[in-house]
Amino acid sequence: MGSKTQNPLIEKLNLLTSLDDQECRQILNLCENKQNVERGQYLSSPDEDYVSLLLDGWACRYKLLKDGRRQITRFILPGDLSGVRACLFGISDFTTEALMTCQVAWIRGRDVADLFVNSPRLAAAITWASAREEAMLSEHVVSLGRRNARERMAHLFLELHSRLESVGIVDRMAYELPITQEMIADTLGLSIVHVNRTIKTMRDDGLLEYRAGYVILKEPKELSKICGFNSDHLDGALHPQLEDLI
Amino acid sequence: MGSKTQNPLIEKLNLLTSLDDQECRQILNLCENKQNVERGQYLSSPDEDYVSLLLDGWACRYKLLKDGRRQITRFILPGDLSGVRACLFGISDFTTEALMTCQVAWIRGRDVADLFVNSPRLAAAITWASAREEAMLSEHVVSLGRRNARERMAHLFLELHSRLESVGIVDRMAYELPITQEMIADTLGLSIVHVNRTIKTMRDDGLLEYRAGYVILKEPKELSKICGFNSDHLDGALHPQLEDLI
DNA sequence: CGGCACGTTGACGTTTTTCAATAGCCGTGG
DNA sequence: CCACGGCTATTGAAAAACGTCAACGTGCCG
Numbered sequence: 299m300g301s302k303t304q305n306p307l308i309e310k311l312n313l314l315t316s317l318d319d320q321e322c323r324q325i326l327n328l329c330e331n332k333q334n335v336e337r338g339q340y341l342s343s344p345d346e347d348y349v350s351l352l353l354d355g356w357a358c359r360y361k362l363l364k365d366g367r368r369q370i371t372r373f374i375l376p377g378d379l380s381g382v383r384a385c386l387f388g389i390s391d392f393t394t395e396a397l398m399t400c401q402v403a404w405i406r407g408r409d410v411a412d413l414f415v416n417s418p419r420l421a422a423a424i425t426w427a428s429a430r431e432e433a434m435l436s437e438h439v440v441s442l443g444r445r446n447a448r449e450r451m452a453h454l455f456l457e458l459h460s461r462l463e464s465v466g467i468v469d470r471m472a473y474e475l476p477i478t479q480e481m482i483a484d485t486l487g488l489s490i491v492h493v494n495r496t497i498k499t500m501r502d503d504g505l506l507e508y509r510a511g512y513v514i515l516k517e518p519k520e521l522s523k524i525c526g527f528n529s530d531h532l533d534g535a536l537h538p539q540l541e542d543l544i
Numbered sequence: 545m546g547s548k549t550q551n552p553l554i555e556k557l558n559l560l561t562s563l564d565d566q567e568c569r570q571i572l573n574l575c576e577n578k579q580n581v582e583r584g585q586y587l588s589s590p591d592e593d594y595v596s597l598l599l600d601g602w603a604c605r606y607k608l609l610k611d612g613r614r615q616i617t618r619f620i621l622p623g624d625l626s627g628v629r630a631c632l633f634g635i636s637d638f639t640t641e642a643l644m645t646c647q648v649a650w651i652r653g654r655d656v657a658d659l660f661v662n663s664p665r666l667a668a669a670i671t672w673a674s675a676r677e678e679a680m681l682s683e684h685v686v687s688l689g690r691r692n693a694r695e696r697m698a699h700l701f702l703e704l705h706s707r708l709e710s711v712g713i714v715d716r717m718a719y720e721l722p723i724t725q726e727m728i729a730d731t732l733g734l735s736i737v738h739v740n741r742t743i744k745t746m747r748d749d750g751l752l753e754y755r756a757g758y759v760i761l762k763e764p765k766e767l768s769k770i771c772g773f774n775s776d777h778l779d780g781a782l783h784p785q786l787e788d789l790i
Numbered sequence: 791c792g793g794c795a796c797g798t799t800g801a802c803g804t805t806t807t808t809c810a811a812t813a814g815c816c817g818t819g820g
Numbered sequence: 821c822c823a824c825g826g827c828t829a830t831t832g833a834a835a836a837a838c839g840t841c842a843a844c845g846t847g848c849c850g
Contacts, residue, residue, distance in 0.1 A: 361682070
């Protein structure tokens with residue numbers, strides 16, 4: 299695989315916002331190598347010994363049931379870490395796959411472990427990433443358990459917008475969405491057909507535009523009202539009282 | 545129902561299994577005070593400044609939508625930590641509520657933060673708890689997104705069995721389940737009525753017994769086959785190669 | 791040009807929800 | 821003691837949401 303490090307480097311890591319430049323560099327310095335992972339290839343390292351930091355592109359994490367049903371639990375966007383749990387604590391029966399050519403940096407598990415011993419702040423940043431994960435998954439559970447198709451869709455599009463905005467790759471209320479309707483279905487626990495129909499009615503109602511690979515949220519207020527979206531859980535602040543401790 | 549309000553102190557914390565007795569005691573020593581929380585009361589500390597360690601009883605974490613729909617994201621069992629994210633990183637719009645009289649120990653947020661600076665192994669244990677959380681939530685997402693009612697039910701009952709077993713409060717394949725069918729419905733993203741019918745058919749098929757507050761898994765093999773249950777994600781081992789590092 | 795992946799739409803089936811009614815349990819107050 | 825209300829479990833009938841099957845269109849690419 300090409301270990302070319304071109305350099306469309308992300309503006310920000312999706313870690314604690316209070317990390318300063320030097321700390322971010324410290325994280326980036328742990329990256330042994332950067333490489334491109336092609337669409338359809340797995341993002342987990344073969345032996346699960348590395349955490350990956352996505353520098354560019356989209357990936358997703360999913361579980362495949364024996365009869366072929368698939369559930370996507372998470373989209374991984376530029377600036378996101380992935381594989382922390384698998385790397386520190388063992389295997390996982392989820393798969394992480396690149397949805398397009400991705401630029402990925404790898405951090406050795408032992409270097410992450412070292413952070414706990416030598417860099418408390420960075421260890422806390424890793425824990426924050428894990429906690430943010432948990433918060434997004436909790437919202438995902440709420441969507442799948444108690445929101446209908448339109449509400450789920452609105453929530454997904456708004457959450458993706460928030461996340462992409464925080465790494466600076468949206469254009470106002472529009473952003474690139476390089477995924478198929480099948481993936482949306484597998485994320486939202488719906489069938490492809492129903493996703494298609496739901497998008498159609500939302501488009502007909504003027505809530506959004508949706509073209510191949512591109513979304514424009516035309517009525518973000520209305521969309522938020524539909525699903526009760528709130529982006530607080532994505533925010534990267536450490537509790538103020540703890541800032542001086544760690 | 546369990547009238548065990550007194551002091552059957554949990555056998556194990558649900559943390560990294562490699563913590564030794566002294567380390568567990570170290571965690572317990574952080575607990576400023578223990579108290580009983582009555583059924584229906586909230587388990588979050590008023591100011592979110594404490595992490596809670598559940599010593600006895602059941603609690604659950606849920607989100608309430610504006611129109612009254614509720615989604616339970618997690619059951620908190622004896623030995624579980626809760627509130628780590630809220631405490632370290634800020635507020636959350638989820639509520640944690642005692643389902644019966646619970647014995648709870650509180651750990652100050654700053655003491656948890658201190659662990660990152662002074663006790664890397666314990667900090668890693670906290671991170672492990674967060675990662676285990678994430679794994680359970682991922683499975684929950686899979687259930688809600690891609691499993692039908694019977695599969696979800698089987699998965700829930702098996703997962704609860706595994707978790708209770710690991711803290712030593714099951715009797716073979718039987719355990720106390722001090723929750724209503726409404727809570728099961730709010731966990732599994734189903735209606736009460738459908739939960740009731742689903743349990744009925746599973747009972748009729750001889751898969752389980754279900755009486756008020758009590759479950760017996762009569763055909764655990766069959767139940768596992770129904771939902772593809774696997775308990776690996778609940779296991780508390782640190783990656784072997786890292787044991788010596790942290 | 792053909793093949794392929796993806797999106798779109800209609801007709802129909804299934805799962806699950808909603809509404810409604812009943813029954814048991816339990817504590818409370820008369 | 822009993823009547824009563826509140827909560828939970830249970831069951832039937834009808835409706836709504838969502839899935840499946842199948843067909844067709846469209847754009848891309850070799």
